[in-house]
Amino acid sequence: MTEIHMPRLSDTMEEGVISTWRKQVGDQINRGDVVADIETDKAVMEMEAYDDGVLEKILIAEGETVPIGVPIGIMGDGSGAAAAAGTSGGGSDGSTGGSATTAASSESGSTETASPDTAAPRSAASTESDADPRERPKASPLARAVAREKGVDLSTVTGTGPGGRIIRVDIEAAAEATTDTESSRQSAPEPQPTERSESHQQSQDLEEIPLSNIRKVTARRLTESKQQAPHFYLTSAVDVTDLVSFRSDLNERLQASGGPKVSVNDLVVKACATALRANPSVNVSFRDEKLFQHNRVHLGVAVALDSGLVVPVIPDADRKSVSEIAAEGKEKAERARDGKLKPDEMSGSTFSVSNLGMFGIEEFSAVINPPEAAILAVGATREEVQVHDGEFVVRKMMRMTLSADHRAVDGAVGAVFMQQLTSLLQDPIRIIA
Amino acid sequence: MAVITYRQALHDTLREEMLSDENVFLIGEEIGVFEGSYKITAGLLEEFGEKRVRDTPIAEEGFVGAAVGAAMLGLRPVVELMTINFSLLALDQIVNHAAKIYGMFGGQSNAPMVLRTPGGGGQQLGATHSQNIELYYAFVPGLKVVAPSTPADARALLKASLADNDPVLFLENLALYNTKGEVPDDMPPAEIGRAGVTRTGSDITIIGYSRMATVATQVADQLGEEGISAEVIDLRSLRPLDRETLVESVRKTGCAVIAEDDWLTYGIGAEIAASISDGAFDYLDAPVRRVAAAEVPLPYAKPLERAALPSAESLNAAVRQTLDAVGHRR
Numbered sequence: 001m002t003e004i005h006m007p008r009l010s011d012t013m014e015e016g017v018i019s020t021w022r023k024q025v026g027d028q029i030n031r032g033d034v035v036a037d038i039e040t041d042k043a044v045m046e047m048e049a050y051d052d053g054v055l056e057k058i059l060i061a062e063g064e065t066v067p068i069g070v071p072i073g074i075m076g077d078g079s080g081a082a083a084a085a086g087t088s089g090g091g092s093d094g095s096t097g098g099s100a101t102t103a104a105s106s107e108s109g110s111t112e113t114a115s116p117d118t119a120a121p122r123s124a125a126s127t128e129s130d131a132d133p134r135e136r137p138k139a140s141p142l143a144r145a146v147a148r149e150k151g152v153d154l155s156t157v158t159g160t161g162p163g164g165r166i167i168r169v170d171i172e173a174a175a176e177a178t179t180d181t182e183s184s185r186q187s188a189p190e191p192q193p194t195e196r197s198e199s200h201q202q203s204q205d206l207e208e209i210p211l212s213n214i215r216k217v218t219a220r221r222l223t224e225s226k227q228q229a230p231h232f233y234l235t236s237a238v239d240v241t242d243l244v245s246f247r248s249d250l251n252e253r254l255q256a257s258g259g260p261k262v263s264v265n266d267l268v269v270k271a272c273a274t275a276l277r278a279n280p281s282v283n284v285s286f287r288d289e290k291l292f293q294h295n296r297v298h299l300g301v302a303v304a305l306d307s308g309l310v311v312p313v314i315p316d317a318d319r320k321s322v323s324e325i326a327a328e329g330k331e332k333a334e335r336a337r338d339g340k341l342k343p344d345e346m347s348g349s350t351f352s353v354s355n356l357g358m359f360g361i362e363e364f365s366a367v368i369n370p371p372e373a374a375i376l377a378v379g380a381t382r383e384e385v386q387v388h389d390g391e392f393v394v395r396k397m398m399r400m401t402l403s404a405d406h407r408a409v410d411g412a413v414g415a416v417f418m419q420q421l422t423s424l425l426q427d428p429i430r431i432i433a
Numbered sequence: 434m435a436v437i438t439y440r441q442a443l444h445d446t447l448r449e450e451m452l453s454d455e456n457v458f459l460i461g462e463e464i465g466v467f468e469g470s471y472k473i474t475a476g477l478l479e480e481f482g483e484k485r486v487r488d489t490p491i492a493e494e495g496f497v498g499a500a501v502g503a504a505m506l507g508l509r510p511v512v513e514l515m516t517i518n519f520s521l522l523a524l525d526q527i528v529n530h531a532a533k534i535y536g537m538f539g540g541q542s543n544a545p546m547v548l549r550t551p552g553g554g555g556q557q558l559g560a561t562h563s564q565n566i567e568l569y570y571a572f573v574p575g576l577k578v579v580a581p582s583t584p585a586d587a588r589a590l591l592k593a594s595l596a597d598n599d600p601v602l603f604l605e606n607l608a609l610y611n612t613k614g615e616v617p618d619d620m621p622p623a624e625i626g627r628a629g630v631t632r633t634g635s636d637i638t639i640i641g642y643s644r645m646a647t648v649a650t651q652v653a654d655q656l657g658e659e660g661i662s663a664e665v666i667d668l669r670s671l672r673p674l675d676r677e678t679l680v681e682s683v684r685k686t687g688c689a690v691i692a693e694d695d696w697l698t699y700g701i702g703a704e705i706a707a708s709i710s711d712g713a714f715d716y717l718d719a720p721v722r723r724v725a726a727a728e729v730p731l732p733y734a735k736p737l738e739r740a741a742l743p744s745a746e747s748l749n750a751a752v753r754q755t756l757d758a759v760g761h762r763r
Contacts, residue, residue, distance in 0.1 A: 140759075142687050142718040161719070162758050168687060168718045169760035 001081070002051050003071040004035065006060075009047075010343030013040045015067045017213060023055045029075060036072070041217040042310065042346050044339040054078035065213075139166035150175040214308035225370045229286070229405040233365045236418045238425045240381055241396040243267060246428040250322070259323050265301070265355045266326040268378055268400075271431045273297045273317035275421040276351055282417045283350050285371040286408040292371075300349030300369060303333045310336045311369060313349040322432055357381060363399040373408035376421075377401045398425075435618070440610040442584035443473045443549075446591045447511065451481055454509065457595060460487040460496055461513030470515050471551060471610055497523035497548070501531045501600075504544040509595060517552035517604065518564050531600040532575030545598045547591070551605040553644055553694055554742055558607075560730035563738075565695035570602045571671040571704075577625055578671040580604040582646035584614040586669060589623035596622055604671075606643045606694075628675035630682065632657075634664035636761055637752055638682040638689040640705055642668035645692040645724075645743065652748045661761070663752065671701060679705060680712030687718040688759050690751050692743055697725035718759040724751045 006016050019037040023029055034046045035055070053075035060072040137154040139147070143166045147154050150171065157174045159166035211219070243264065251261050276283045276297045285292045297318040300311040312332035314325055335341045351373075354366045357380035366377040377400060384397040400421075404414045424430050437445070451457045463470055465478040465488040478486040489496040493514060500510035514520045520527065527548065535543040554563035571578045577599050581587040587605075594601040631646065632653045641649040646667035653663040664682050668675065683689045689709055691702040702723040709721050727741040 140718040141714045142716050145715040160760055165758075167759050 001056075002053055002075040004049075004073040004075060006066050006068050006070050006072050007038065007047055008068045009038060009040045009045045010042060011347070012042075012217070013068060013343070015065050015213070016040050017065045018060050018062050018072060019044050021058060021062055021073075025055055025058060026078075027055050028078075029053055029055055039213055039339070040343060041213040042343045043341050045342070049075075051075060056080055137166055138164060140168065142168050143171050146171045146175075212307045214305070214310065218308050221370060222367045225368050229368050229370065230407060231365075231368060231403050232406050232411060232414070233401050233403055234411070234414050234418050235363065235365075235399060235401040236422045238398045238400060238422050239386070239395050240264070240398045240425060243398075243425050243428045244381065244396050250432075254323060260327045260330065262322050262326045264357070264381065264398075265353070265378065266322055266329060267428065267431055268355070268376070268425065269299050269301060269314065269317060269329070269353055270320075270322045270325050271421055271424040272351065272353055272376060273299055273320075274424060274431065275417055277318040278420055279413070279417040281413050282374055282404070282409055284373045284408050285350070286373060286405055287371040291408055294350040297351070298349045300346075300352035300372070301329055301333070302352060302354040302366075302369075303336050305337055307339075310341065310346055311349060311352055312336050312341055312345055313347065315348070351375070353378060357398070363401060365401045365403050368403050368405055372405075374402055374404040374414065374417075377403065436613055436615050437584055438610065439581075439584045439587050439605075439612050439614070440471065440473060442587045442614075442616050443591060443605070444475060444477075446588045447474065448477060448480070450511075450592065450595050451477070451485060454595075455485075456507065457509045457511060458485045458487065458503075459511050459513065460489060460500055462489055462491055462496075462515050464488060464513050469513065471605075471607070473549075474513065493519050493522035494526055497526040498530070500546050500548075501526055501534070501544050504531075504546040504600070505534060505542050509545050509547075511547045511549060511595070514548060514550035516562055516607075517550045517566055518562050520548070520550055520570075520602075521566070524569075527570065527576070527600070527602070528573050532573050534575075535599065536575055543598050544600050546600050547594045547603050548600065549591075549603045549605060551607050551610070553606040553608055554726070554731045554738060556607050557733060557735055557738060559733045563731040565693075565726070567602065567604050567671060568695055568699075568701055571674075571701065573672075575599065576672060577601040578604065579625055579669060580606075580643040580671060581669060582606075582609065582641075582643050582667050584612070585616045585620065586623065586629070586667070588616050589620050590625070590669065592620075592622035593625050597625060601625070604643060608644050609647070612647070623669065626670045626673035626675055628669055628678040629667045630664060630678065631667045632663065632665040634662035634686065636662045636686060637756060638664045638666060638679075638686045639692060639748070639752060640666045640668065640679060640689060641692040642671065642701070643694065645694050645748075648743070648745050648748060649692050652745050652752065655745070655749060656752065661752075661756065668705075674704065674708065676708045676712060679708055683709050683713040684716040687716055688755050689717075689721045690748065690755055691721065691723045692748050693723070693725045694743065695726060696728050697723055698728060700725055719755050720758075722751050722755050724748050 009016065017039040019039040021036050022034050029035060029049045029052065031049055031052050033049045035049050036047045038045050038047050054077065055073060056076040057074040059074065060066050066072065138159060139154050140161065146168050152171050152175050154166060157166050157170050160170055161167040247262060247264060247267060254260065254262065280293060283294045283297055285294065296316055298313050298315045299317040300313050302309060302311050314328055317325055332341060332345060349372060352369045352375045354375060355378040356364060357378055360380050362382065363379045364377050366375045368375050379399045381396050381398045383394050385392050386395045402414055402418055459474060459477065464474040465486045468475040474486065497512055500512045503510050531544045531546065552565050552567060556563065567578055567580065570576050577597060579590045579594060579601060581590045591603060594603050631650055634653065639649040639653060649665045653665045656663045664686055666678060666682055691705050693700055693702045695701060702725055706721040706723065724743045724747050726743060729741060731741055732738050
């Protein structure tokens, strides 16, 4: 018998959703076969089998979320014995909650006929109630009492007592850690009584939307960022008249040679990378009370999806041509929309660019994507009346705002970066120099 | 206020009670001419005469039975059983008669008597002379069992025992006779069934009685020097048991260690652990831990005897294990 566990598919992954079971109970699985699609905090990944066998039981249904390491299915020789034996092992770390038992019990009919002696008592127990004591997290009575009082879900807490028992200090730490974050509100087992009565009244008008993993992670990380990183903002107005004509010129030439079209954003990304190379003190991170200098320039480019925000990374953007950046950015954004971007393609950026110009937003300030020290928010290009040599002239203007973490970057350092970036964008031939 | 020994406190209180109530008399082996094996009754025969201080043959069932009869007829006997080990010979009189008189006869009669007896090991007296079998009596409804750990408690509890209309097993401990403590002159009788919180603390509750209550206090002091705040409860009375004080303390600290000189299995610690579980389950952050004697007939050889009995070191270690289990950060 082999248990299939929720795999750890990225460094930041803590739990995953079974997006699709590609195999059904009874299917033969060969090593390397794709068993299921797993939605992580960043992407939908294919999960391959490590062993040969027959899928005898699905413990976690599609759409359910479980922490990494939790058994999600059982493989055996096809006799059904593994599934029967596995019922007690399924969800052994207690975090699977009701979904595991529901899924398990829906399959139990066939396994009981296969080996009634061993299967029946276990299956009966698991169908009885979803509060199977074997699946309860180990917690001291005091920890349980405090958890009830503070509204902490025991299954979200890691115990530090003997044998992993959850003790009072664990609950207190968990309650403290999650007081302000979105995720705590999500994991709290029940809303406060006042909220509950309110939601009861408004049940017609108000409906809870289950958080996608991307939304959860975004909420957690950006809350951390805004809470921990002291943001300051520098806004510059860039005269992009030349940049816009440079871009059309460039695109004509690229098209003639069969190359991809370059967007204003691609030019901004390339200019940022160049300016970062020239201003290494902005290409830094602040983490665990330490300042780190990045010797390579990896640019994250924010892409809005229906399910949330993802930031594909263009590694070594300073060493790539604008057309390479354009091609790579386009390809990664498309895969991000399909949820096929790999986690490592979304991590490791040292600076990010967020552009809402296409929505007509003139100017905004973005939240830093930790542990980066800064992010550039790019607005729309529009024609404005400017004064040049005492005359009114119409110029194309674009506003961009740098959000910087003051722990890592000082105002003047950020200002010099913005000055150089502005100067590059106003003299676009230098961007590709 | 005087600093006197536990032994002296017992002697003085007995004498005082005999002076104030002529119905109080002493009965037991070698308490008169020999002045008691542990000299608690020194000088009393001379002062009060043979009518009030009765030497007996070596016949425990006989003289305990005589005391039961005397108590039923209005006297207030104080029986000295040379050691608790010998009380087994009088078990029928204590358990089957003294304890049942009030209840079995519909309250028409009672047996107000005190059975004083030392117990405990550590004196190299061998297995049959070193037991802590107070549990046998604490088990029986109709009896009261008290176990003072300090000279002041010895005085206050002996007064209360003599005033009580039920038979009281008054447990002394050989290891405590020479311990000293302050005893106020005008000390009121204690309330039987009320435990003492002898150290207040917030991190852990240590519960003991008799000798182990003094060891618990010692350990609490050691821990206090390291910034660990241990609360110590001296049970004082094994029956009735002050569950309220125990539960209140554990509700405050979240964990408890029980120290007892007797054997672990089915012991008094088990009763206390059950009481805590019943009254403070939702306040427990760790299982209740017990420190007790090794489950062997107590060895005669000194190092073996010492190894078999619970000590300050073993209690200290148990407290630390429990504190580790609740993540107490020192």
